[in-house]
Amino acid sequence: MRALISVSDKSGIVEFSKKLVDLGVEIVSTGGTAKKLIESGVPVIGISEVTGFPECLDGRVKTLHPNIHAGLLAIRGNEEHMKQIKELDVTPIDLVVVNLYPFKATIMKDNVTREDAIENIDIGGPTMLRSAAKNYGDVAVVVDPADYEGVLKELEENKEVSADTKFYLSSKVFEHTAAYDTLIANYMRKERKVEELPETLTMTFEKVQDMRYGENPHQKAAFYKEVNKQKGYLANAEQLHGKELSFNNINDTNGALELVKEFDEPTVVACKHANPCGVGSADKLIDAYKKAYAADPVSIYGGIVVVNREIDAETAAEINKIFIEIVVAPSYTEEAIEILKSKKNIRILKLENINEKQPDDAYDLKKVGGGLLVQTIDSKLLSEEGIKVVTERKPSDKEMEDLLFAWKIVKYAKSNGISIAKDKQSLGVGPGQVSRIWAAKQAADHAVEHLGKESLEGSALASDAFFPFADSIEVAVESGIKAIIQPGGSIRDEEVIKACNDAGIAMVFTGMRHFKH
Known part of the structure; x- marks a missing residue:
């Protein structure tokens, strides 16, 4: 059995590779991965030994070679395929362990240059992944270190990876490469500063959490976040206390959060079912809260309170006089946190940069049956002509x-x-x-x-x-x-x-x- 290993994320790769060798697996590797494995005592066949061609162009070309891809794509049950690779002296590759250049991590850096971003677009990695995933009937392909343990367990118990696991790993690869390419496409679109909505819309989101249910108990739900550097989003909030947020909690809180961003002075927004029910501004946060509360003391009960200043002990004590589902603030004094935590069922969220608004070109999405409505966000308050x-x-x-x-x-x-x-x-x-x-x-x-x-x-x-x-x-x-x-x-x-x-x-x-x- 032969494995090809080439990873940017090297967490767990040495231990995984050593166990593969113990199971009699022959390892082919490239560049920095090969160096790390060799330094760790793992026997490795260099990629150039397989291709008969040196790595070149600063490592841009390593695995783009028929000796690699024929070994990945040959269907073992196809006599003609096996005859051809034997005549070409190509050894089949049964396991591919690849993860990609860190394009996402690169573009998330401050002041990243276009040249640096482009240099971190992986070419050989996605190509190997796609070849292996296409031939999942014969090749197991691992893109996520979280799957190392499961693959090893099947190899140890059955001397092969099961068909179901191979199919699962294959589908995971295509999800991964689709998201990777989407990040690249969206980055380039932003670099071009295109104002028109695209002819084909592709987006990628990462799961933040699964939820017990959606708007109603019979609906499945999860919360996903956009991949970007934007601060001040609810997805960036740190939960300090309380049980996990529900689908409705997040939807309702987002409405209050977007409203509070419109105000510069100390402001409190109380929200119920995604609609504002009480809003108050004042020089002191406690006075702003009292205004918001007085505006609708009935609806605020069991509602959501979002503020744009640090919550102090006095304001926390006032909030605690009734049941509030969620409180969101950029920060809290230590005393305020202790006061709020005295209520078991309140959720306390800390959201730094709470006043940072979404960029004007951000999208607002509404799913409809069989389609998607897309528009830029309603970022303006008044027309350019004013009042x-x-x-x-x-x-x-x-x-x-x-x-x-x-x-x-x-x-x-x-x-x-x-x-x-x-x-x-x-x-x-x-x-x-x-x-x-x-x-x-x-x-x-x-x-x-x-x-x-x-x-x-x-x-x-x-x-x-x-x-x-x-x-x-x-x-x-x-x-x-x-x-x-x-x-x-x-x-x-x-x-x-x-x-x-x-x-x-x-x-x-x-x-x-x-x-x-």
Whole structure:
């Protein structure tokens, strides 16, 4: 039995190779792998002895040779194949142990050059892997050191690797090489700074964890992360306490996380079912939390709290007054951690660089039956032209501050969405309604229920899309709202503007819609 071993990740390779030799396996190896094995006392046949050709071009050409690939691809049960390789003096290769140049590790480095990235594209390795994997009926191929033990066990017990294991190893190879090539293709695409969406979309993600179930107990689920250097993603969070996150936990937390990134000052976002239910900003985090809590003390129960500042003991104690499912912060004081950990079922996540936003060219993906909807993320807040005042009365500086606060919130509420805010606090959010006026009424009703009708006097209202009719303005008038922000663009804009003028409400157009389905 002959094995070909050539690995970049050399963890466990010496021990594995020694056990192969003990089982009577002959080892062919290349470059740095051969050197390490020889230094460790493992007998090795150099690759040049097999090919009759020296390694050249700084090691770029080693295994790209018929003496290697004929030995990999020859079907043992095909008499003509076996006759040909015998005439060519080619020895069959029964086991291939290969892992690839560290392209991913290279591009994850800071300030990596294109030349360095390209140099770490493996050519011979994937070629050997694919040849061996194609001929899995006769060749066992190992790309992952985690499989060394299982392969050795079968060789020790049965003197061969089983057909089922060979097929498993083969499928693993094609998954690996597909992901490897995808990383390369996506790296090159970014280097070219291509703005158009690709004709063929390939992406690669790595599993973070399996989950007990998906949105519902009968659905299977797992969490995967993108392969990139981006910081501030939920996939980068460190869990400090609590049981593992569920599918719904991650989905809901991500919505709150993206919203908190819109704010520079100390801000708390409370979220339930991926919709913001309370948002507060203040000079001190404790005051921001109290605002977010007061905005909807009912919905925040069992919800998610994301903050953009270190959580101190005072804020932790306030959070602990009710049941919170998840808390996410860039850091915690030692005392705050101990206070929060006193609640057994709370999940505590630490996410450094929490304010770092996704790049503008990042993709937003939505799976549909038989296809995939792909768009760039909604990274902008306002159009390049900025805000346009369309009513006779202009908003005051204070009203403009409230308008922008409400606008940030409604951007992350499901459509149709309405948010009402004042004094850096959300008063009410109406998300995901089939009618915009229902969303407006819901937002106003929430404010009245939790903060009292007087809280709405002089407040600001934001709508994620234009008002198709003036009926939502009537809700604003009845509620005491004095300023409105919306994209504009309806055929009834003039009717809506007139309703605002008649009521003395200031209204601005953003020229940018923020649907979120």
